[in-house]
Amino acid sequence: MAGTHIRRYDHLRDQRKFAALNYATFRDSIPRDEFVDEDEFKQHHAWLLRHFAPHDPRKNTVFVAEVDGKYAGHCWLGQQTDFFTRRVDPWIFDLSVYPEFRGRGVARALHEAAERFLREAGYTQVGLQVMAHNEGAAGLYDKLGYRPRAISLKKRL
Numbered sequence: 001m002a003g004t005h006i007r008r009y010d011h012l013r014d015q016r017k018f019a020a021l022n023y024a025t026f027r028d029s030i031p032r033d034e035f036v037d038e039d040e041f042k043q044h045h046a047w048l049l050r051h052f053a054p055h056d057p058r059k060n061t062v063f064v065a066e067v068d069g070k071y072a073g074h075c076w077l078g079q080q081t082d083f084f085t086r087r088v089d090p091w092i093f094d095l096s097v098y099p100e101f102r103g104r105g106v107a108r109a110l111h112e113a114a115e116r117f118l119r120e121a122g123y124t125q126v127g128l129q130v131m132a133h134n135e136g137a138a139g140l141y142d143k144l145g146y147r148p149r150a151i152s153l154k155k156r157l
Helices: 011-028 038-052 106-120 135-143
Strands: 004-008 061-067 070-081 088-097
Touching (some): 011 038, 061 106, 088 106
Antiparallel strands (some): 070 088
């Protein structure tokens, strides 16, 4: 996309925008009918950022998209241990774009940068999780070639 620049995350420069967008998209990932106390969620989100440490290049790689010099979104790559095989694979923890930049190819550009990086590092696959109610993200991931591997189910009692 014209005007879009993809670069590596710079913690001092990007920390606040990254955390705000990550918070919003993680919060939106909770189904509407599953109440989560806002204060508890804030504490949990702070723990997630400390525990998974997007700023630590030994654990993660984060790509940032800028559109006309503005922080438009990010793609946070880490590693996830497969529950069944115990293999550690690259995992997209968060691919998020601010609403005003959606529909302009920003997510696709971020994803392409992440795939290129992973291929160059010798990886042959990458995983992610999308919540069932997030139809927009699910549609994007389908277009990007992702296919379901497992289905997580829940039942109200």
